[in-house]
Amino acid sequence: MAFETPQRLVRALSDTVRPDGGDGAWLDTLPELLDTATSRLGLTVERVQVPGGRSSLVALVRGQDGATATLKLAPPTAAPELEAAALAHWAGWGVCRLLDGSGGFSAPYGALTLERLHSEISLSSLPQNKALLEAADTVRKLWVEPPAPESVLFETVDTRTARQAQAMLKTADALVRPLVDGALALRDELVSGEPERFLLHGAFRQTKVLAGDRAPWLAVGPDPLVGERAYDLARLARDRLEDLVAANSGAMSARRRLNRLADSLEIDRDRLRGWTLFRATAAGVKAMATGHRREGELLLEFAGWL
Numbered sequence: 001m002a003f004e005t006p007q008r009l010v011r012a013l014s015d016t017v018r019p020d021g022g023d024g025a026w027l028d029t030l031p032e033l034l035d036t037a038t039s040r041l042g043l044t045v046e047r048v049q050v051p052g053g054r055s056s057l058v059a060l061v062r063g064q065d066g067a068t069a070t071l072k073l074a075p076p077t078a079a080p081e082l083e084a085a086a087l088a089h090w091a092g093w094g095v096c097r098l099l100d101g102s103g104g105f106s107a108p109y110g111a112l113t114l115e116r117l118h119s120e121i122s123l124s125s126l127p128q129n130k131a132l133l134e135a136a137d138t139v140r141k142l143w144v145e146p147p148a149p150e151s152v153l154f155e156t157v158d159t160r161t162a163r164q165a166q167a168m169l170k171t172a173d174a175l176v177r178p179l180v181d182g183a184l185a186l187r188d189e190l191v192s193g194e195p196e197r198f199l200l201h202g203a204f205r206q207t208k209v210l211a212g213d214r215a216p217w218l219a220v221g222p223d224p225l226v227g228e229r230a231y232d233l234a235r236l237a238r239d240r241l242e243d244l245v246a247a248n249s250g251a252m253s254a255r256r257r258l259n260r261l262a263d264s265l266e267i268d269r270d271r272l273r274g275w276t277l278f279r280a281t282a283a284g285v286k287a288m289a290t291g292h293r294r295e296g297e298l299l300l301e302f303a304g305w306l
Contacts, residue, residue, distance in 0.1 A: 003048045005030055005057070012054035013075070026075040030057055033073055037109040043071060049119060053221065056080075060116065069099055070119075072112045078223075080110040082154060085147065086199060086224035087112070094141025095219045096212070117218055121211035128240060131206050132257070135236055136264050138209050138217050139201060146199040146226045154199070157227025158191045164282040171289040176281075176300055183281040183303065186274040190230075195271075200225050200232040206239045230267050234275040237261055241298050251305035258306075277306040 005027060013027060026033075034057065038045055043061040052058045056074040063069060074080040084105035087098040097115040098105065105112050123131040146154060165184050172180045201208070202223035212218040237258050244250045258276060262269040284299030 003031065003034075006048070006050050006052040008051040008054060009057060030073065033109050033111075034059065034071075037073065037106060037111040038071065040109075041071075041106060041111065041113060043069070043113070045071075055221075058119070061113075068116045070096075070114045070116045072114060074110045074112070076110060078110070080112060081105065082224055083222055084112055086154070086222050087114075089147050089199060090142060090144070092214070093144075094138050094215075095222070096210075097214075114220075115212070115214070115218075117213075117220065118211040123206035123209040123217065124239070128243075131239075132236075132261065133264075134217050135204075135206055135209055135239075136261065138219055139204050139232060139236070140265060142201050142204075142219060142222075143198040143229050143232070146197065155225045157194065157200075157225060157231045160202075160225055161187050161191065161231075161278065161282075164278075168282055168285045172285045173288065176285065176288075179281055179300060179303060180285065183278045187278045190271060190274050190278070194228050195268075196228045197226055198229055198232075200227055200229070202232065203235065204232055205235050228271065229265065230262075230271040231275045231279075233261055233265065233267060233272055234279045237272065237276045238280055238299070238302055241302055245298055245301060254302060254305050273306055277303050280306075 010027060034045065034048075037043075038059075038061065042064045046060040046062060049058040049060065053072075055078050056072050059071045059073075061069050061071045072080075074083070084098055087095060088100075091097075092115070096117055099113045099115060123135055126134065165187055168180050168184070201219060202225045203221060204219065208221050209217050209219050238244075238254075244254050247253055255273075258273055259269055261267070262272045280299050280303040284296045284303060287293075287296035287299060
């Protein structure tokens with residue numbers, strides 16, 4: 001199928017291209033990958049979604065029986081095999097289904113055949129308070145015991161944040177080093193006393209929850225790992241960041257939101273605050289280092305409030 005790779009995907013992956021080609025080489029082969037994957041899986045492409053995702057190509061497809069589905073092609077750096085393992089473990093509870101009958105996960109192509117949801121309707125279309133309520137109800141369902149260690153090796157919160165901490169040390173500007181040093185100290189304290197181990201979504205936020213037919217709201221696009229729930233909730237805590245920053249009471253509203261989220265899901269307020277600060281700082285430093293200055297400044301301002 002001839003198509004133009006969505007520019008949103010091209011821009012996002014340009015920040016992660018490695019010297020050996022990596023995601024850039026994968027982008028160059030996308031048309032061929034899509035044709036081969038759909039042919040082998042017996043699927044017909046209706047259209048490629050635009051703007052689509054930031055880490056994968058998403059196409060609306062039909063099976064040989066006419067049933068609708070979504071095909072997701074992800075580069076090796078996105079570890080689609082781990083996403084598939086997490087989706088299989090959740091088995092549709094609070095999350096989109098991996099459609100085993102339509103091919104499920106095809107390792108050679110990084111292809112996942114998924115239940116089709118209403119991609120144009122996410123929780124971000126709801127008023128903020130309602131969106132947070134629905135988000136909390138959805139993410140609660142995903143926090144389950146991880147698969148047995150011998151069946152799949154998910155990254156831990158400790159391992160992932162250690163890598164992010166090293167990246168911050170290498171790229172942080174001197175002006176933000178006090179904030180970075182505080183975030184790193186918090187991270188060390190948090191991982192040393194991690195109280196629980198759940199399977200986590202890893203990238204949970206309002207835009208990762210879409211309207212469905214089987215259930216009103218279902219999560220998509222996990223970047224799964226194992227660890228404590230407070231880490232998973234920390235990205236959701238900064239949703240609609242521009243609205244928070246623009247408000248006169250932004251700092252107070254941000255802290256109030258954190259407390260409300262923590263209380264609604266019975267999570268320790270201080271641990272949620274710590275992970276929210278760390279994740280916002282890490283994301284802000286990365287954004288600044290990759291030339292996304294406006295985004296980075298917003299994230300670092302938010303982190304400074306906490």
